[in-house]
Amino acid sequence: MKNEYDNLKEAISILKKRKKIERALINEHFHDLVESIKPVNLIKGLFNSFTSDAEGKNSIVDNLMGIATGYLSKKVLVGGSHNLFKKALGFILQFGVQKAVVSNSDVIKDYASSIFNNLVSKKAKTEIIH
Numbered sequence: 657m658k659n660e661y662d663n664l665k666e667a668i669s670i671l672k673k674r675k676k677i678e679r680a681l682i683n684e685h686f687h688d689l690v691e692s693i694k695p696v697n698l699i700k701g702l703f704n705s706f707t708s709d710a711e712g713k714n715s716i717v718d719n720l721m722g723i724a725t726g727y728l729s730k731k732v733l734v735g736g737s738h739n740l741f742k743k744a745l746g747f748i749l750q751f752g753v754q755k756a757v758v759s760n761s762d763v764i765k766d767y768a769s770s771i772f773n774n775l776v777s778k779k780a781k782t783e784i785i786h
Contacts, residue, residue, distance in 0.1 A: 693751065718761035726754030 658666075691697055727750060734746030757764060 718758050721761060721764070722754040722756075722758035725757045726750040726752075729753040 692701075730746040730750035730753075733749055734742050737743065737746075
């Protein structure tokens with residue numbers, strides 16, 4: 657029959673094993689994340705999505721649009737700063753904006769198209785009046 661001390665030792669042992677497993681999983685996820693955000697792997701992912709997608713042309717345009725807006729957002733926020741914190745924040749912002757633009761590219765394209773159409777129709781109306 658186990659006493660309280662033995663039960664406590666067993667529980668501690670189980671928790672130590674669990675901690676070791678969870679730490680290994682966190683390290684693995686961290687290394688996967690670091691690998692996925694390397695520029696070479698981002699470019700590979702871009703081309704893989706282009707070749708695997710039936711709408712490859714739209715996919716590459718969406719990704720390029722995301723990369724460009726993410727880069728511009730980073731430049732606006734960080735500029736030429738040498739502050740490590742600002743650079744890290746800019747990096748996070750860049751990929752956040754990039755992901756948001758790629759995820760919502762259809763909405764953005766529709767919105768931009770409607771603005772363009774409104775501008776063109778207003779210009780046509782003013783030319784008719786004059």
